[in-house]
Amino acid sequence: MSLAHRIIPCLDTDGARVVKGVNFAGLRDAGDPVALAARYNAEGADELVVLDIAASRDRRPMFLETIRLVAAELAIPLTAGGGIRTLEDGRAVVRAGADKITVNTAAVERPQLISELSREFGAQAVVLAIDAKRCGDHWDVLVRGGRESASLDALEWARKGVSHGAGEILLTSVDRDGTQMGFDVSLTSAISLAVSVPVIASGGAKLPGHFAEIFKDGAADAALAASIFHDGIQSIRELKQFLSAQGIEVRLPC
């Protein structure tokens, strides 16, 4: 009996539709967020993440409506983010039905944002998203959707984010994202051992073995993927059965 490793599908949206693409310019429509949310809820997903990757001000009302519609489908926790810059932005997504808020670029620019959200909603509701890229002997933090270096060491930023009140880290390997070569084990284990909060590994998943590896060797508490679930390359139910057979504790759907 112990805490189950979580499998988390992620919906990247342009506000109203799920989009995907190996680079920002090549986005294509990948479906209706509400239909996907209902499917993942039924398939045994442990949580769902919805990100507004466009994060533009004029599309914000559409994104909030998407959160409302998605939340209505779920009997599992919902994390939402993308473009959260202020406490008021955080309140809006929580009011729309999110249980947790992710922050990224704005938290790098103003770490107090983490403390403000944590004080209001509790640490369990604040997820610090870190996009990390290998740079010599360390990992550099990238911001603005992975387009710009923040000139921060990822390990140091993770520790600082936790000390400001983040209750979880959503760690994306920019090197692996979109490659389907597997999660970044060395990055994930380094961050997971450096902080006292759960770490969600993201970027590079394709095969069931990639998930087994990130839980066994990468010390990940949860693993996130998007397109392999949307496109039906990997079913959550079968993935969990595979992991369970490998002796990895997961919540098997009834």
Add this chain to the structure above:
Amino acid sequence: MKVTILDYGAGNVPSVERAFQRLGAESLRTDSAAAISQAAALLLPGVGHYSALVRALDEKQLRAPLIDAIHRGVPFLGICLGLQVLFKSSEEAGQLQGLNFLPGIVSALPSNVKLPHMGWNQLKRKCDSFLLSGIPDEVYFYFAHSFAAIEANGTAVATCSYGAEFAAVIEQRNICAVQFHPEKSGDAGARVLENFLRMAA
């Protein structure tokens, strides 16, 4: 049977409401003392900081009507912080008084495990439970907390272990409470809410 949900400004009230809607049950969210006094069944949701809940109960003058209702035998279900506030106090905000229905204090989970305790975990059944009736033993429930009723785990009908063994399900007369989030725990969580409705009816 209408469930009155205490909406004190924090906590994830909408998801609790939606969970009852899915069960076809009526619910009413309120922060009015009068509505609490007239409630047929009461639900106190909560997530976040202990002090936010206790301060809101006092600022909105809901403490006395809530205590009266529970004393009168109105079926009560506390979720997460709604369980923790039933005790005398919590280490999370030592100067604040809880509702003091249950002896003991709420304490921090040990720091040798990752905190918050976040995700799906299993329960250990201690005795017959009506909230868990019809739910297989191995089922997982969703937890998101860093403090827990560790000292009082002996009075629980089911416990959970994460760093320490703590009270996960409490049933004493009309007082029910769960440390996990039934509104976020899939079908098993829905069954817990359904069992509460049946007990309250």
